[in-house]
Amino acid sequence: xxxxxxxxxxxxxxxxxxxxxxxxxxxxxxxxxxxxxxxxxxxxxxxxxxxxxxxxxxxxxxxxxxxxxxxxxxxxxxxxxxxxxxxxxxxxxxxxxxxxxxxxxxxxxxxxxxxxxxxxxxxxxxxxxxxxxxxxxxxxxxxxxxxxxxxxxxxxxxxxxxxxxxxxxxxxxxxxxxxxxxxxxxxxxxxxxxxxxxxxxxxxxxxxxxxxxxxxxxxxxxxxxxxxxxxxxxxxxxxxxxxxxxxxxxxxxxxxxxxxxxxxxxxxxxxxxxxxxxxxxxxxxxxxxxxxxxxxxxxxxxxxxxxxxxxxxxxxxxxxxxxxxxxxxxxxxxxxxxxxxxxxxxxxxxxxxxxxxxxxxxxxxxxxxxxxxxxxxxxxxxxxxxxxxxxxxxxxxxxxxxxxxxxxxxxxxxxxxxxxxxxxxxxxxxxxxxxxxxxxxxxxxxxxxxxxxxxxx
Numbered sequence: 001x002x003x004x005x006x007x008x009x010x011x012x013x014x015x016x017x018x019x020x021x022x023x024x025x026x027x028x029x030x031x032x033x034x035x036x037x038x039x040x041x042x043x044x045x046x047x048x049x050x051x052x053x054x055x056x057x058x059x060x061x062x063x064x065x066x067x068x069x070x071x072x073x074x075x076x077x078x079x080x081x082x083x084x085x086x087x088x089x090x091x092x093x094x095x096x097x098x099x100x101x102x103x104x105x106x107x108x109x110x111x112x113x114x115x116x117x118x119x120x121x122x123x124x125x126x127x128x129x130x131x132x133x134x135x136x137x138x139x140x141x142x143x144x145x146x147x148x149x150x151x152x153x154x155x156x157x158x159x160x161x162x163x164x165x166x167x168x169x170x171x172x173x174x175x176x177x178x179x180x181x182x183x184x185x186x187x188x189x190x191x192x193x194x195x196x197x198x199x200x201x202x203x204x205x206x207x208x209x210x211x212x213x214x215x216x217x218x219x220x221x222x223x224x225x226x227x228x229x230x231x232x233x234x235x236x237x238x239x240x241x242x243x244x245x246x247x248x249x250x251x252x253x254x255x256x257x258x259x260x261x262x263x264x265x266x267x268x269x270x271x272x273x274x275x276x277x278x279x280x281x282x283x284x285x286x287x288x289x290x291x292x293x294x295x296x297x298x299x300x301x302x303x304x305x306x307x308x309x310x311x312x313x314x315x316x317x318x319x320x321x322x323x324x325x326x327x328x329x330x331x332x333x334x335x336x337x338x339x340x341x342x343x344x345x346x347x348x349x350x351x352x353x354x355x356x357x358x359x360x361x362x363x364x365x366x367x368x369x370x371x372x373x374x375x376x377x378x379x380x381x382x383x384x385x386x387x388x389x390x391x392x393x394x395x396x397x398x399x400x401x402x403x404x405x406x407x408x409x410x411x412x413x414x415x416x417x418x419x420x421x422x423x424x425x426x427x428x429x430x431x432x433x434x435x436x437x438x439x440x441x442x443x444x445x446x447x448x449x450x451x452x453x454x455x456x457x
């Protein structure tokens with residue numbers, strides 16, 4: 001008789017189509033039914049457990065089922081489940097917007113506009129859609145309808161809906177749907193992995209800023225905004241850049257009068273060592289996109305923060321036709337907003353960032369020996385995000401052919417040993433929940449090192 005786990009797997013594969021998955025892989029790759037989750041761990045029905053080294057696609061910041069979030073959810077269920085946020089409001093949506101405005105990155109320039117308004121959506125891709133539409137519509141409402149294009153960075157990723165995918169430069173996601181997409185202007189990434197011999201990360205940033213300046217000089221008249229993932233281009237391979245790029249980018253956007261959209265969906269709420277990655281460049285964007293960890297990984301919710309200036313461009317009599325045309329049925333869901341408020345209260349009241357810095361230093365020390373591995377081009381880290389780039393040849397950085405799927409071999413080994421190490425191509429990365437312990441980091445890295453040896457040996 002098959003086990004309960006085997007039965008669930010069979011039932012799943014008969015009806016469920018999984019995201020970012022070639023379903024044929026599951027003829028040999030195990031499908032893992034999860035019965036419960038706690039802290040940094042996922043538990044199967046058969047008693048096995050797996051360390052969630054990727055925070056379940058970077059969402060479970062504080063770990064699974066954090067007691068303060070669970071308590072808030074239970075309390076909210078006894079009050080309001082949902083009400084549309086058109087013509088109605090409720091305390092959780094108001095309080096969350098107030099808190100997000102309070103903690104948002106602050107502009108350093110005395111004449112710059114702070115982030116004062118919050119528009120809710122359902123997920124990260126939707127937040128990007130909102131930001132793109134807001135920027136385009138802003139210029140249209142100001143009589144600048146020729147501004148229809150966006151600048152995005154090579155190697156960037158912003159989601160998989162058509163607008164978000166349009167400003168994404170990851171071939172795996174973009175190539176198939178290219179005929180359906182907007183055509184952005186791609187600017188060189190400040191990615192420090194691509195630095196030339198003798199260059200520093202700061203040099204890469206300056207080189208990229210110079211290239212962006214040339215684009216803006218030629219095309220600013222037709223551009224709405226520049227969109228960037230501050231400090232880490234996550235789905236593009238955890239590529240990292242110097243914070244000086246953000247400082248220079250803000251200055252260029254001001255100089256050429258285009259919006260700056262910061263996609264902090266993956267890197268916000270302490271993941272890079274500060275509450276928001278933008279803080280490390282000393283900047284505030286015109287539009288700030290947040291999601292993933294906003295609810296501590298419990299419920300889908302996203303938010304776009306923007307300035308009074310952007311808000312004012314839409315504030316007019318109905319007959320003017322200037323209203324922002326975007327909605328979601330579950331916009332500002334009370335239960336999701338309560339989860340977000342509980343998450344932010346933990347970040348505010350507990351020394352989370354200080355613990356994260358200590359954990360990041362421990363992760364650094366454990367990963368350091370891999371830097372000399374003959375098939376490791378680079379070990380890099382920003383905050384509590386770390387990545388190991390696997391290559392065929394260390395000297396030339398020649399990549400393994402994608403068909404060999406070396407990263408997938410690490411993933412398989414991880415599942416065998418009890419750790420979820422889902423790779424990005426041939427990049428093995430670590431984005432654990434903030435509740436992870438030094439001992440669990442030791443285990444996570446040990447399993448990864450074993451998997452790398454098996455994958456490239």
